[in-house]
Structures are given as C-alpha cells and as structure tokens.
Amino acid sequence: MAEKNMNATLTFGDKTITMPMYSPVRGPDVIDIRKLYAEGDVFTYDPGFTSTAACDSKITYIDGDKGELLYRGYPIEQLAEKSHFLESCFLLLYGNLPSAAEMADFNARVTRHTMVHEQMHYFFRGFRRDAHPMATMVGVMGAMSAFYHDSTDITDPWQREVASIRMIAKLPTIAAMAYKYSVGQPFVYPKNDLDYAANFLHMCFAVPCEDYVVNPILSRAMDRIMMLHADHEQNASTSTVRLAGSSGANPFACIAAGIACLWGPAHGGANEACLQMLREIGTVDRIPEFIKRAKDKNDPFRLMGFGHRVYKNFDPRATVMKQSAAEVLDLLGVHNNPTLQVAKELERIALEDEYFIEKKLYPNVDFYSGIILDAMGFPTSMFTPIFAVSRTVGWISQWKEMVEDPTQRIGRPRQLYVGEPARDYIDIEKR
Secondary structure, eight states, X not given: OOEEEEEEEEEETTEEEEEEEEEOSSSOOEEOOTTHHHHXXXXXXXXXXXXXXXXXXXXXXXETTTTEEEETTEEHHHHHHXXXXXXXXXXXXXXXXXXXXXXXXXXXXXXXXXXXXXXXXHXXXXXXXXXXXHHHHHXXXXXXXXXXXXXXXXXXXXXXXXXXXHHHHHHHXXXXXXXXXXXXXXXXXXXXXXXXXXXXXXXXXXBTTBOOOOOHHHHHHHHHXXXXXXXXXXXXXXXXXXXXXXXXXXXXXXHHHHHHHHTSTTTTTHHHHHHHHHHHHOSGGGHHHHHHHHHOTTSOOOOTTBOOSSOSSOOHHHHHHHHHHHHHHHHHTOTTOHHXXXXXXXXXXXXXOHHHHHHTOOBOHHHHHHHHHHXXXXXXXXXXXXXXXXXXXXXXXXXXXXXXXXXXXXOOOOXXXXXXXXXXOOOGGGO
C-alpha cells in the first residue's frame, strides 16, 4: 500500500466517517473506503468503476491527460524503439529489464513451450468451420487446464511460473491454429529458429507445399503491435482476469475469461470494428456524409478508432503504430487501396477539424493496428485474437500480482437495488 498522507472526512445525517488517504507513486490520491459500509452502513455508487481503484499495482501506469503509458516505469515509446516483445514480457512479469543471460534463458523457456499437446488438435474439429477464431480461442484456452493440470495449483510459486510461460508460449500457436482452421488450411507447427513475432506470422501464413520467408519489416511491425498491446492497466479484460482469479480459479480459466471479455467491440474488437467502418464508408467522396452523421447527436453512428476513454489528448501507442503502418504500407505497396485512402483522409480531418480537436477525437492505436493487420493479409476476424496473444503477458502479470497480494480478497461488487420491495407470494389461482 502507498504511504498514508492524510484523512478524508465524510459527513451525512448524524454520522461522520474518517477514512485514510494514500498517495501513489504517480496519479491521483485515493480514499480508502473499505470500512465505509461497516462504520457508516452505506456503499459508494460508481457504475463502470471509473472512479474506483480496485487494487494497488506496480505493473503499468497511465496518465491520460499527458498521453503517458509506462511499463514498470519505462515509457512505451522507448520500449517500442529499443526493445522487443519478449523483453517487454520479462519486464512486465518480473519487474525489471533482463540481463543478457536472463533474456537468453527466458527466450529459450518460451521457445521450448510453443508446441501444444497433440491431442488438443482434436478440439478444433469440434468447432464449425466458420466459427469465429475468438470463440475457438476461448474454448481451447479453457481446455488447457485439462491438459496441463501439473501447473494449476495457484499456491505453488513454481506451478504459477510454469503456467505463465506455457500461456505466453502457446497462445500464438493456438491463435494461428484457430486462423488456419477458419480458412481450411493445415496447422503449421512452430519453429524454434524464429523469433516470437516471426514464428507467429509463419504459423499463420506458411503452407506445406512451399516455403514461406517472414519479411523482417512485417515481423518488426507485428512485434510492435504485440508490445504496444501487452498491458494497459486495469481495463475491462484485465479486471475480469483479476476478478476470476480472486476466486482461486486456475490460471488457464482466468485467462480464458479475459479472452472472452476482450472479444467485445468496445474493447479488443475495436480495431476490427474500425476497419469495418472504413469499409462501410467505402470511398473518400462519402466521408463528408459520415462526418455529418458522427456530429449528429441523434444519429447512432459513431466513428471507431478515434479518441480513447483514458487518453484525453493523444494515445502514445498510436504515434508508434503510425510509423509501423507507414513502413508496412511502403513495403507492400498498397497505397492505392480504397480503404487506406479513406483512413488517410479521416486521419487528416481528425487532426485539423475543429469538431474533432474540441472533442479530442484523434486516431488511436486501434485505427492504425487494423490498417497494418489488413495490409498483412489478416481477415478482420483475426484482429482480436492477435490482441489476445499480445495481452496475455499483461493478464498473467496482473494475475500473478493479485495472487501474491496477501491483502487480496474475492471480488464482490455491491449494487444499488432498484427492483420491487419485499412482497408476499400469491397462489396462481388468485393472480
């Protein structure tokens, strides 16, 4: 717990409650309301938990006003420029950047666990051939606890460690298998001589009948996508993982719950929704029509990929992603793509139009990541699974922190009941 700096006093009716306040390393002070119900017989009301700190954490910090994202204190811009995804995984899991020896050991451990149990292949046959890859991933991730039950005891530090490495290593394989199954192609096994991002691309796009060489620019772009999405503080899916974990559920079940939550279009599905919106607009000449609709409060249409609930000025991840988008599009030569033309014009408008500037509707990370993944050849149905692969290490880091916190209790939000008052049962003949 952060250092106590003062008390807050709440007075209502004839009661006065004194509550301690704490100052974090960064961010606003917090009021500790844990004894509010016991001493005042009242709850706080905070739909969406937008003003509630549900835990203390050392992993990720966001300053939405400054457009700042830190992994264990390191700015995401520096990591994206100088680091790579697996090093960021080590940082999130263990709290510090690794030495050369530690990085080599971590890389070797992850690489040796990329294959999945051969019997898990049969799970995929149980899904319809047109099943969404996210549906497949939720099911297969949950089933991992049936195959790797030697790492489900959350009270054993070593089993927690093994489960963590297994999930980071196997999620790309499972996601690639889900993709291959959805397009009717044979599964491609991982290759130990490829790095994490390149291996994922190889498993997705290689076929047995010819060689597939991963382009280093595409591999670097995928690595950045993974790094930029690795963790994002107490978002919906991370909170879901923590809530599931608070019950003592095994780690595979907790991460499956996180994947299910991520599937929502307001969360991990945002980049998929963004690309679908760009395709709905279709051509540059139709943009004014959709801009007009976006400005109309009575029109349900909303621009996807613009603005952010937390970042109030700009999304620091979007700056890095925009650079990667330029590199990928230059490599693939798809600048005349109609969808890309719509995206470029929307970006220009968002950065110049007074309405967008006033409402702080700037292009966010989902806007650019969808463009990159589409250019690489991924269908929109794979956008969220790739997000899940990227976020797995963040979920695991948050889960481990929660499990190892001696003050952690099972999650139990309260409610403001607005239903019927107590009433007596009436026999059916008298109703």
